Amino acid sequence: MLQELRKKTPYSQLELAQILGISRETVSAIENEKPGTIDNISIEIIRKWHEACQxxxxxxxxxxxxxxxTKFFGF
Structure with missing residues (x-):
């Protein structure tokens, strides 16, 4: 889902990573749903991801x- 979100923007993984203050490798791991990766990022990163793509x-x-x-964070 987060990869779909980014791909609707003009941002590359590297550009989004720079906006978020994380590595391009972390963006790639999140987008590819590497086990445990999203569990180790904060909701603040997700909020910034959304704002960058909105x-x-x-x-x-x-x-x-x-x-x-909502499902992931149990809101």
């Missing part, structure tokens, strides 16, 4: 992102 995504992607995050 102006580029459609309503369906926005909704799917919110559902995923």
């Amino acid at each position: 102006g580029h995504i459609d309503d369906t992607t926005e909704y799917n992102f919110k559902v995923l995050i």
Whole structure:
């Protein structure tokens, strides 16, 4: 889901990583759902990811992102 979100933007993995203050390898691991990776990042990184992508995504992607995050963090 997070890869889909980023791919709707003009950002490469490296560019998004720089915006978020994490490595490109971490962005790749998150996007590829490497076990345990998303468990080790903060909700702040997810919030920044969303903010960076927000102006580029459609309503369906926005909704799917919110559902995923709500389920993951148990909100």
